[in-house]
Amino acid sequence: MNRVIMHADMNAFFASVEQQSNPGLRGVPMAVTGSQQRTIILAASYEARAFGVKTGMTLAEARQKCPQLQLVAANNRLYTHVSAQIIKIFQDYTPLVEIFSVDEAFLDLSGSLQLFGGAERIAYLIKSRLKARYGLTCSIGIAPNKLLAKLASEMKKPDGLTVITPERVAEILEELPIGAICGIGRKTETVLNRLGIFTCGQLGRFSVPRLKARFGIIGERLAMMGRGSDDSPVVPPEQEPEVKTVGHSMTLPRDISTREEIARILLQLAEMVGRRARRYGVTGRTLTLTIRYADFTTFSRQQVQAIALGRSEEIYRAALKILDSLLLTQPVRLLGVRLSSLQYHERQLLLLFEERRRQQLTESLDQVNDRYGEFSVMSASLLRVKGKGSHVISPAWRPEGIRNVGVR
Amino acid sequence: MQEVIDGIRVGVIHGPGNRLTPVWFDLHRRKHSIRQITNCWRERRGATELIHFHVTDDGALYELTYNPVSGCWQLELVEVL
Numbered sequence: 440m441n442r443v444i445m446h447a448d449m450n451a452f453f454a455s456v457e458q459q460s461n462p463g464l465r466g467v468p469m470a471v472t473g474s475q476q477r478t479i480i481l482a483a484s485y486e487a488r489a490f491g492v493k494t495g496m497t498l499a500e501a502r503q504k505c506p507q508l509q510l511v512a513a514n515n516r517l518y519t520h521v522s523a524q525i526i527k528i529f530q531d532y533t534p535l536v537e538i539f540s541v542d543e544a545f546l547d548l549s550g551s552l553q554l555f556g557g558a559e560r561i562a563y564l565i566k567s568r569l570k571a572r573y574g575l576t577c578s579i580g581i582a583p584n585k586l587l588a589k590l591a592s593e594m595k596k597p598d599g600l601t602v603i604t605p606e607r608v609a610e611i612l613e614e615l616p617i618g619a620i621c622g623i624g625r626k627t628e629t630v631l632n633r634l635g636i637f638t639c640g641q642l643g644r645f646s647v648p649r650l651k652a653r654f655g656i657i658g659e660r661l662a663m664m665g666r667g668s669d670d671s672p673v674v675p676p677e678q679e680p681e682v683k684t685v686g687h688s689m690t691l692p693r694d695i696s697t698r699e700e701i702a703r704i705l706l707q708l709a710e711m712v713g714r715r716a717r718r719y720g721v722t723g724r725t726l727t728l729t730i731r732y733a734d735f736t737t738f739s740r741q742q743v744q745a746i747a748l749g750r751s752e753e754i755y756r757a758a759l760k761i762l763d764s765l766l767l768t769q770p771v772r773l774l775g776v777r778l779s780s781l782q783y784h785e786r787q788l789l790l791l792f793e794e795r796r797r798q799q800l801t802e803s804l805d806q807v808n809d810r811y812g813e814f815s816v817m818s819a820s821l822l823r824v825k826g827k828g829s830h831v832i833s834p835a836w837r838p839e840g841i842r843n844v845g846v847r
Numbered sequence: 848m849q850e851v852i853d854g855i856r857v858g859v860i861h862g863p864g865n866r867l868t869p870v871w872f873d874l875h876r877r878k879h880s881i882r883q884i885t886n887c888w889r890e891r892r893g894a895t896e897l898i899h900f901h902v903t904d905d906g907a908l909y910e911l912t913y914n915p916v917s918g919c920w921q922l923e924l925v926e927v928l
Contacts, residue, residue, distance in 0.1 A: 557890075567901035568926065570886075
């Protein structure tokens with residue numbers, strides 16, 4: 440049976456949400472920036488894009504392109520809230536919704552077509568509901584698989600709807616540059632170009648053994664991409680594989696060098712990792728510390744722990760131990776703490792009185808923070824730290840479950 | 848979201864050209880002024896090409912469908928916003 444897959448991509452999502460929540464920003468060139476000091480353009484409104492402002496630009500570059508550009512600090516909580524509402528709208532039409540990122544999703548509509556009168560009608564229903572409820576537009580692609588649906592949604596922006604029917608696939612791909620396909624990055628594109636492959640048509644006809652010789656196991660997949668074949672299923676959140684790690688990282692407002700400053704950031708990261716691990720009943724046997732120097736050199740060190748870690752202070756102590764084993768040669772720009780080798784379990788029965796007391800204390804602190812917000816109760820050394828918590832929406836963000844990272 | 852199939856009276860501006868712009872419609876003896884046409888598309892059903900409009904008034908989203916052969920309008924969907 441032919442599948443019918445939809446890819447919905449919200450247009451300039453963060454910027455559009457800001458324009459809808461503040462009418463003064465509508466129709467003017469504006470952009471959303473990170474809430475931290477060292478930040479870049481996260482999203483630009485279509486009015487700003489007309490001046491050449493793009494995601495990833497520094498603020499200086501953006502202002503050079505558009506001096507009247509209005510900048511708004513990201514309100515990640517608002518974006519994740521709106522995203523969760525949008526996903527609920529998608530789920531009205533099929534339970535098979537795969538959240539690709541905070542502003543993109545795949546829907547498998549194969550079983551819903553009769554019920555709602557076809558894929559195009561579902562697309563228009565979604566677009567109209569988003570426009571009427573939130574004032575937001577999205578570009579939608581409909582095709583026989585995820586690869587082509589994503590390609591289709593890129594074809595008309597903003598507010599587009601593109602349908603690629605099975606009989607049009609070969610014609611569309613024949614002259615399409617390989618870089619237009621999701622999954623073929625710049626490096627792969629360069630290597631393919633060296634092999635004389637510039638279009639999807641050429642990629643689809645290229646010798647699979649030669650592609651395999653050059654790219655290994657990916658070679659066959661590349662050939663399939665060139666032909667527009669993709670049998671990967673739409674995976675709803677409840678069918679996603681269990682997460683293998685719980686981690687947080689933080690780019691610092693300024694480079695830091697002293698152990699005291701680094702330790703304070705590690706304490707904060709340990710609390711964020713510990714909170715999320717405890718909320719979803721996981722502990723981890725391996726702790727990884729990631730450090731990025733001022734010159735962007737990045738490295739990680741990990742240690743297997745004697746016992747699985749779950750409490751913030753345990754995670755902090757383990758991270759500190761790794762830090763103390765290192766000789767830092769430059770100021771630090773980014774720090775990350777990650778728990779892996781996760782064990783999922785119900786509440787453990789602790790036999791030692793002291794252990795039980797510590798666990799009860801942790802649970803009480805968690806309850807207060809659940810009720811009054813993250814970092815309502817914290818270590819005294821964090822009191823003076825500004826901007827605690829996550830300020831970035833992770834690509835793995837999901838509206839529910841362990842991947843639901845609370846953001847500020 | 849409520850799917851309905853119901854004949855309905857619609858006030859329309861014809862033109863310029865073959866353009867159709869619904870302006871108001873009657874529902875349950877109440878006249879609803881159309882605030883925004885959020886989407887419009889054509890769908891072929893047999894020999895007929897139906898024209899669908901998604902429109903909003905101040906409280907809901909509606910799908911109005913025009914059959915150019917019979918000249919009739921139908922209300923197909925209501926969703927309270």
